[in-house]
Amino acid sequence: MSVKLYQPFDTFNFSNNKCFLTGETLQSSEEKIQVFPAWLMSRYDLQDQPFKLLDESMATYKDLKIPCSATVNERYLEPLEQEIAEAFDGGFEGVQAIDQLKLFQWAGKLLYGIIFNEIQMAIRQSHAQGDEFNISQSIIHKFSNLHLMLQSINLPLVFEEFKPFSLFLFKVNNPENEFAYRDEINTLTFSIRLKDFGLIISLQDNGANRNYHRQILEKIEGKTLHPIQFEEFSGRIFYSAYLFNRLPEYNILPVGEEIYIEAMSLKGMSTKPLFDDWLGKTYGQVLESFWKRWGFLLFEIIKNPEHPMTFLLDEDENFIPAENIELGL
Structure with missing residues (x-):
């Protein structure tokens, strides 16, 4: 029996009577799981x-809940949640040891759960106003690809010599019991900071953001960060994800019992760079939001628009050790 992919964006059925992951009809509209897992x-x-x-x-x-088959939850999602919970319990070293694909699946399921709720609400509001529900084709493309990748949780999907994501993991000197979460569903970007680590994932870029930031990564990866440094790097990723101007395309190749996913070249037929121009003022606005707890204002951050304020690198472009930063956590 061949493996069959579920494509919810073909029919745009986001009712509570179909499992979000497989599309199978549920026994009851109460068959749901939490978007943010109970353990977290x-x-x-x-x-x-x-x-x-x-x-x-x-x-x-x-x-925030999503419809999910009890069997799918028990067989696939609960074991994934248990594995991630144990990894998070182990802090930075626990998360570093887990397969990056598992982290992608977990973050992707969480973000897709939020997307599912947003779409449901938008459909309800449109119908209540007597309007047709509209959503851009580029957003459908992104969300549909994310859902495709998520089916690696329950189906034998093989990513053919690529990762659909960029993942960044840092050790961070976080205050005890702090929980910091952020997402941007239009760019499919996710970050979470807790215990002694911070994790950022750009979920649909085929590794482009990791390559884009490779120069600064060479200086900061493997270092312990102050929370403001982690938030600064998060701001860089969230902003560059916004500047990323490609919609990844994939070839889907069923081979026996497996489905191979092959990434097509991001360059395609275009000579345009993968990322639009980086603007200091816009980036400064992102930093102002990410640094809100420390009270920095935009005019301070972009006093020199060509070189916005940074806590990551000194004037000689060397990493600033976290212990040298004298700010409240």
Whole structure:
């Protein structure tokens, strides 16, 4: 029996009677799982914390759920959650030891869960106003590819000599019990900072962001970061993910019981660079948001627009050790 992929964006069925991962019909609309796993919510007391959606409405972390077959949850998702929970318990070293694909699957499932909720809400609002639900083709393309990759959780998908993501993991001197989470669903970018580590994943770039930042990575990778340094590097990734101007394309090749995913060249027929121009002022606005807890304002950050404020590198372009940064955590 050949393996069959589920493509929810072909029919745009985001009802609660189909499993988000496989498309199989559920026994009940109550067959759901939490988007943010229970183990994470309980450790950081997130259940009733506010979570802002794209339309500016507020939910709580525990409100966010997605329809999921009990069998799929038990067979595939719960073991993944257990593996990630144990890795997170081990801090930086535990997360460093786990397969990067597992981290991608976990972060991707979480981000897709948020996307699913956003789409459901947008469809409801459109119908309530008597309008047709509209979404750009480029966003559908991105979300559809992410869902395709997520099926590596439950299907024998093989990524043919590429990773669909860029992943960055750092040891960070975080305050005890801090939980910092951020996402940008339009660019499919994710970051989380807790215990003694920070993790950033650009979920749909075929490694382009890692290559784009390779020069600074050579100086900071393997170093322990102050939280403001991690947030600065996160700001760089979130901004460059916004500048990334390609929509990755893939060939899907069923071979026996497996499905091979082959990435097509990001360059394609275009001579245009993969990333649009980096603008100091726009990047400064990103930093202002990421550095909010430390109170830096845009005019301070971009006093010199060509060289915005940085805590990562000194004037000689050398890494600034975390212990040399005199700021509150």
